[in-house]
Amino acid sequence: MNKPLSTLLILSLSHFLIFSLSACGKKETKDDNWAAPEHEVVTRQLPDLKLTDSIKNGGHTYVYSILRTPSDSLPSVEDDLEDQFKDNTIRLTLRRDGKEYFDKTFTKSTFASSIEKDFFCNSILDGIRFIRVEPGQGLVFSFAVSYPDSDMSIPFLMTIADNGSFTYVKDENLDHEEGDSVFFDEDGV
Numbered sequence: 001m002n003k004p005l006s007t008l009l010i011l012s013l014s015h016f017l018i019f020s021l022s023a024c025g026k027k028e029t030k031d032d033n034w035a036a037p038e039h040e041v042v043t044r045q046l047p048d049l050k051l052t053d054s055i056k057n058g059g060h061t062y063v064y065s066i067l068r069t070p071s072d073s074l075p076s077v078e079d080d081l082e083d084q085f086k087d088n089t090i091r092l093t094l095r096r097d098g099k100e101y102f103d104k105t106f107t108k109s110t111f112a113s114s115i116e117k118d119f120f121c122n123s124i125l126d127g128i129r130f131i132r133v134e135p136g137q138g139l140v141f142s143f144a145v146s147y148p149d150s151d152m153s154i155p156f157l158m159t160i161a162d163n164g165s166f167t168y169v170k171d172e173n174l175d176h177e178e179g180d181s182v183f184f185d186e187d188g189v
Contacts, residue, residue: 044148045070045086046126057133060096064139066128067091074107077122077148085148087124094139094160102164108145111156114170115145119154123147134159142171 049068054061070086077085087108094102108115108125115123127144134140138161146153155171 043076043084043086046088046124053130055130055133055139058135061098062133062139063095064130064141065091065093067093068128071107077124079122079148085124088126090125090128090143092128092141092160094164096162101162102160102166104166106143111143111145111154111168114156114168115154119145119147123154126153131157138162138166143168 046068048070049066052063052065054063056062068088068090071089072086074087074089077087079085089105089107091105092102093100106125108120108123110125112120123145124147125143126146126148127142129142131140131142138159141158141160143156143158144153145156156168157171158166158168160166
């Protein structure tokens with residue numbers, strides 16, 4: 001092979017290798033005339049909800065009031081589409097024969113010790129309903145901590161005694177007979 005041709009071949013190969021290797025670390029660029037549609041990030045929330053109802057049991061009249069409110073002070077959660085959802089607080093007030101004996105505001109943190117970390121970080125406190133009177137124990141309510149806009153939820157049964165103390169457990173039985181009120185949907189019904 002003659003010298004000028006071999007030099008040209010070596011230079012061509014070296015340029016090819018340099019361009020090939022430099023392309024490996026290069027990020028793909030978009031065509032300036034094409035723009036990916038942007039997803040507008042939206043902050044969504046469940047509506048405020050007020051519900052008051054009464055129960056007669058053992059010669060006493062119990063009145064419960066529920067107030068669910070989207071919270072600006074709690075961290076929002078994000079769904080797969082990057083939409084933000086405000087978490088909620090639920091205030092439950094109980095009266096027996098006109099005398100208030102329980103008034104507490106709940107957040108999903110109330111149930112944190114019973115929820116796996118990943119579910120906790122991506123869920124909101126979304127619902128409550130009255131279940132039944134448990135003789136000798138108190139009023140039983142069901143709370144739900146859920147992924148926003150989904151059927152994925154962890155329900156809890158909370159029993160509130162006449163002295164105002166409460167306990168809760170994960171609800172393994174989702175088919176309750178009672179329930180004059182239901183978990184609230186986005187319309188608050």
